[in-house]
Amino acid sequence: xxxxxxxxxxxxxxxxxxxxxxxxxxxxxxxxxxxxxxxxxxxxxxxxxxxxxxxxxxxxxxxxxxxxxxxxxxxxxxxxxxxxxxxxxxxxxxxxxxxxxxxxxxxxxxxxxxxxxxxxxxxxxxxxxxxxxxxxxxxxxxxxxxxxxxxxxxxxxxxxxxxxxxxxxxxxxxxx
Ligand SMILES: [Zn+2]
Numbered sequence: 001x002x003x004x005x006x007x008x009x010x011x012x013x014x015x016x017x018x019x020x021x022x023x024x025x026x027x028x029x030x031x032x033x034x035x036x037x038x039x040x041x042x043x044x045x046x047x048x049x050x051x052x053x054x055x056x057x058x059x060x061x062x063x064x065x066x067x068x069x070x071x072x073x074x075x076x077x078x079x080x081x082x083x084x085x086x087x088x089x090x091x092x093x094x095x096x097x098x099x100x101x102x103x104x105x106x107x108x109x110x111x112x113x114x115x116x117x118x119x120x121x122x123x124x125x126x127x128x129x130x131x132x133x134x135x136x137x138x139x140x141x142x143x144x145x146x147x148x149x150x151x152x153x154x155x156x157x158x159x160x161x162x163x164x165x166x167x168x169x170x171x172x173x174x175x176x
Pocket of ligand 1: 048074075
């Protein structure tokens with residue numbers, strides 16, 4: 001039953017790697033797109049009164065602690081980690097414009113498509129009968145899946161950029 005044990009461990013390893021890959025993609029994309037998942041090392045200040053963000057951070061809620069948001073100690077504005085003011089009371093049903101919806105769609109596909117691709121590529125190896133028998137082979141298979149996913153993600157981003165440039169520009173809309 002030695003191979004069964006290895007297979008179980010491989011599934012766990014693949015799951016952990018998959019989760020790490022998704023978080024990694026989220027953080028990298030979040031930093032580029034300046035969303036809540038990103039990392040901002042620059043000091044920001046209040047967009048209303050220019051008061052610098054408190055250091056060390058003084059989160060006033062779990063949400064603030066998690067996403068690096070803060071409340072201006074002078075004017076009380078809710079600010080995100082990128083120095084943009086947040087609506088203090090979030091509306092219940094968010095009404096989005098087409099452009100906003102496009103941005104949200106992009107955000108979600110950028111997360112779910114690579115994650116799905118990664119899972120499928122591993123699945124295909126297994127369906128094709130490539131079951132690694134050693135740890136080295138298993139790591140090689142995982143690396144191959146990660147590289148494939150990275151290439152897929154880059155191609156997807158390029159395709160989206162081209163789509164935005166040619167399709168949206170033709171319609172006379174600001175791609176941002
Ligand atoms: Zn302020």
